[in-house]
Amino acid sequence: xxxxxxxxxxxxxxxxxxxxxxxxxxxxxxxxxxxxxxxxxxxxxxxxxxxxxxxxxxxxxxxxxxxxxxxxxxxxxxxxxxxxxxxxxxxxxxxxxxxxxxxxxxxxxxxxxxxxxxxxxxxxxxxxxxxxxxxxxxxxxxxxxxxxxxxxxxxxxxxxxxxxxxxxxxxxxxxxxxxxxxxxxxx
Amino acid sequence: xxxxxxxxxxxxxxxxxxxxxxxxxxxxxxxxxxxxxxxxxxxxxxxxxxxxxxxxxxxxxxxxxxxxxxxxxxxxxxxxxxxxxxxxxxxxxxxxxxxxxxxxxxxxxxxxxxxxxxxxxxxxx
Numbered sequence: 001x002x003x004x005x006x007x008x009x010x011x012x013x014x015x016x017x018x019x020x021x022x023x024x025x026x027x028x029x030x031x032x033x034x035x036x037x038x039x040x041x042x043x044x045x046x047x048x049x050x051x052x053x054x055x056x057x058x059x060x061x062x063x064x065x066x067x068x069x070x071x072x073x074x075x076x077x078x079x080x081x082x083x084x085x086x087x088x089x090x091x092x093x094x095x096x097x098x099x100x101x102x103x104x105x106x107x108x109x110x111x112x113x114x115x116x117x118x119x120x121x122x123x124x125x126x127x128x129x130x131x132x133x134x135x136x137x138x139x140x141x142x143x144x145x146x147x148x149x150x151x152x153x154x155x156x157x158x159x160x161x162x163x164x165x166x167x168x169x170x171x172x173x174x175x176x177x178x179x180x181x182x183x184x185x186x187x
Numbered sequence: 188x189x190x191x192x193x194x195x196x197x198x199x200x201x202x203x204x205x206x207x208x209x210x211x212x213x214x215x216x217x218x219x220x221x222x223x224x225x226x227x228x229x230x231x232x233x234x235x236x237x238x239x240x241x242x243x244x245x246x247x248x249x250x251x252x253x254x255x256x257x258x259x260x261x262x263x264x265x266x267x268x269x270x271x272x273x274x275x276x277x278x279x280x281x282x283x284x285x286x287x288x289x290x291x292x293x294x295x296x297x298x299x300x301x302x303x304x305x306x307x308x309x310x311x312x
Contacts, residue, residue, distance in 0.1 A: 020225055024218055031209055039207045049209055053217055060221055112196045120203060127200050146194075146201040174194055 008072035015063055027056055030073070033148055034080050040143045041084045043132050051087060055080045070157060077150070077158040081140055088136040111178060114185055130180040138173045145170055237310060244306060248299040255295050 006014075006025070014022035034055055039048040059079050066075050115123065131139060141159065144150040152170070156163045260268045260275050269275035 020221060021218075023221060024214065027214060027217060031213065032206075035209050036207055045207055048207075049213060052209070053213070053220070056217055057220060057224065060224070115196055115200075123200060124203055124205070127204065143201075146198055147204070170194075174197055177197065 009068060012063060012066065012068075012072065015060075023060055026059075026072075030076055031056070033073075034076070036147065037077075037080065037140070037143055038084060040131055040147070041088060041136065041139060043128070051084065055083050058083055071154070074154050074157050077144065077154075081158055084140065085136050111182060115181065118185065126181055126184045127177075129184065130177050133180065134173065134176075138169055138176075141166060141169050142173045142177070240310070241307065244303050248303050251299055252296045256292055259292055 006022075008026065008029070011022045011026050015026075031052065035048060035052045038051050038055070039045055042048050042051060059076055062079060066072065118126075131143075134142070137159065141155055141161075144155050144158065145152070150158070152163050152166050155161075155166045159166070161169070260278070261270070269278050
């Protein structure tokens with residue numbers, strides 16, 4: 001049978017039976033998603049690649065703890081999430097409090113129009129800069145939702161936040177990103 | 188709370204973000220580390236198994252030796268040494284046992300110890 005056609009669970013069973021090479025198929029399936037999330041979290045590709053390696057090592061070592069009661073993608077995101085949070089707790093202490101900043105938001109009615117008129121490179125640069133200021137949890141939630149199209153329900157399973165809490169975080173973070181983008185657009 | 192679907196602009200912004208690629212060596216480097224990790228774990232498991240075998244080997248030998256001593260004491264080579272614990276303790280304390288009983292016990296005990304060390308030696312090879 002072609003190994004690339006197997007499901008995540010089938011690969012996991014093979015790994016548990018001692019077929020180490022089956023792990024490479026899971027790596028191929030999830031490496032881009034994990035890496036793009038980690039790049040957003042740390043903002044540096046070389047550092048992100050090292051962290052992604054560590055996350056996959058952690059995943060391999062913890063495979064016996066995967067109880068198959070949730071999707072493997074949810075579980076692997078959770079492992080990555082925990083790893084990144086503990087990593088960022090040590091290295092990213094300068095993050096602002098979203099609760100304080102959110103009060104500064106001024107609604108701008110023609111925001112989307114102004115955004116469309118800006119050059120694409122500028123938009124990319126602004127978003128990168130804004131995301132770099134976000135606290136780890138908010139950054140994780142917003143990236144999963146907007147970049148990876150993960151559902152609110154799944155994000156709540158990954159982060160162990162309630163669904164309503166995830167929705168509140170998404171709402172507040174989106175508002176904060178909007179206000180920060182506006183500041184940059186005015187400069 | 189406003190509904191979270193009013194966010195097309197943010198979805199568009201995220202979709203504009205350029206994809207970042209992992210280096211070509213990522214996969215091979217990771218799998219090399221996994222193979223090393225697996226070898227280390229196998230070695231650790233083997234060391235732990237060897238320790239357990241040794242512990243159970245010693246325990247088994249001691250229990251066998253005690254069992255043999257008691258069997259000789261109560262059933263004897265050709266006549267019992269003692270018919271009760273009290274009598275047995277008395278035999279040991281006064282060293283009334285003769286060579287016919289002590290010699291086979293000593294030989295069997297030495298064979299058990301020899302067997303233990305022989306097994307340890309064979310495992311190392």
